[in-house]
Amino acid sequence: MLRPLPLLTTLVLVGPVLFGLIGSILPASGLLMQSAETPFATALSWPGLPRALAISILSGVLSTLGALAVATLILAGWHGTRAFAVLERALSPLLAVPHAAAALGLAFLVSPSGWIFRIPANLLGWDRAPDLLILGDPWGLSLTAGLIAKETPFLLLMMLAAMGQADAGPRMAIARSLGQGRVAAWLKAVFPTIYAQVRLPVLVVLVFGMTNVDVAIILGPSTPTTLAVQVTRWMTDPDLAARAVAAAGGLILFAATLAVLALWWLGERAIGSVGRAWVWSGIGLPDRAARGVGLTLAGGSAAMVLAGLAALAVWSVAARWAFPDMLPEALTWRSWMRFGPDMAQTALTTLGLAVTATAVSLLLVIGCLEAEVRHGLSLGQRALWLLYLPLLVPQVTFLPGLQLLPLTLGIGPSIWLVLAGHIVFVLPYVFLSLQGPFRAWDGRLARVAAGLGTSQNRVLWRLRLPMLVSPVLTAVAVGMAVSIGQYLTTLLLGGGRVTTLVTEAVALSSGGDRRAIGVWGLGQAVAALLPFALALGVPAIVFRNRRGLRHV
């Protein structure tokens, strides 16, 4: 019964990407949809294209370099210290905060009338917000900064997970005894191994940075915007012909992404040889300064995201709140009463999608992993690339096709299409999150049980899964957070008619109603964080009398 699952999972991962690419290429070439004549030419002659491409590439590359640098510096300078433990605890929940919610919070914080500018305003007695273009600055710098703050925790936790394979403790001892400072020793002796392990996640961050839509709508420039946002505008244009142009735009962005990935690959080689020359030179680094910079940047970005969430929370309960007051004059539940009922309705749809997509993914993942145990069937050597495929091909490239191709077959956008789309993105994360603990489970227990006459199914249901309840719940929480964060999937595959917390929050971001943004942004963050709290809490209660199963 398990045998077809690995193949089925492969189809779920690869099928939509291929299907979507074909569905984008055909209309972009003027086929499939009669209304459009020369979509590629139209997209290429859009006057904003060079600037939009430049901003996409700039914000993507800079945010990836930035997040990688901050995560690396903090690990190199502080791993194993108390400060690091504190920071790790602060950063982990940030991972679950959806991109849109984090971006909305940051927007509140850094806008000219936000908390940050209220500090000098109070000190210097300004009574009006400064006239500065910070949000949506023309070169996407606040977009880049927001992406760095949001992606640093992701890369940091990925790198932490890879530390086990890098033998970091003894290598650091050797390198430091050979006269290297802490940061230099880590960079020279440990980083290359870690980087090799987290290469795919880094590329995911790079592709996301170049092609994301939700963060760019909230923090990015508007005229012209990033190419990904422009593609989304074309896709949601009432004129159907614009959709073929959107497909073409998505493919242009895809080509740019591939070019940047190739350059990144060359950059990796170059850094490799620079690194070797550095080792030969024996030159170190100013250790104190490097550690200070690392702690400041990592602490700063964590503090920004947290303060942003706090700003959302305060605005959601603010009565009158004039510039430059640091806090509102009074607190009120009025905004929650006003938007609460609507939000509860939307939250139900959101959670329904998240639970269903996660349940389907979990079934496929456990089935695949169990098929590996029982029949030696696995997704093969290239499994990792397969898992990363939907994350490495830009969403704006294949999602338009995924809407357009079914449309020509008479299948319009619907919640079912949205659900299918969510599964494509939830599945890889559930798999990545569960595969390690599942494979690390002590197989001798299964053999002992088999010796006692236990069937394989019973071993799975009564032994393996109960013992793995903690990682399974974590995988569920990860899956739900991914689903709750899906903006473009929901928007495009739902044809604008499926509303979730994220589509609503992003839609509100262009308006000026800060209380509404506060309520919806916070609602989205809480919806994504709640499953994580449960994933931590439930095993602690269930296993309160089982010392061997704590901290699994």
Place this chain on the structure above:
Amino acid sequence: MSDGLRFDDVAISRDERLLLAVDARIPPGEVLTLMGPSGSGKSTLLSLVMGDLPAAFRATGRVVLNGTDLTGLDVAARHVGILYQDPLLFPHLDVATNLAFGLPRGGRRADRRATVDAALADIGLAGFGARDPATLSGGQAARVALMRTLLSRPAALLLDEPFSKLDTGLRDQMRELVFGRARVARVPVLMVTHDEADAQAAGGQVIRLD
């Protein structure tokens, strides 16, 4: 001033319980062997000299290397080399770059190359510079690890059960090489082991813990 490695009334305790107390001097080129079963705390003495004693431990007394009190000094500034039972060559660097890792700064690139090549020839591995460390035999890797440490011109050498993973035949060879090199370089050596033969080969003072 080079009077070796001195332990002035050093005592290490954990949770108010005394783990070990040492008062000794290791003259340059000689070996002090610390013997005891695992868990006796002998490795914590190495950590103290290295400067990475875990926070759970408390140390009193002074460790003095060639007249300099090591207390509070940064790990990288101590010039204390260490060899473990695994050679721990950096797997992402070739053999020559591993050796270059510990070379003190300065000198032209060509000179540094020449130093590394000479060091390779010295341990019978001429021409091995471009090799992946993973392709070396156990004995070859152990020699490269020793040479990597020596090239950094350590003021003291710590050995943490350094021969326990080698085949019996190789073990004698490696002991001879390590102790011989330390003697020539006039480096004081602190060795932690539970192998009686190691202590005999070292031929210096022995402290037994239990």
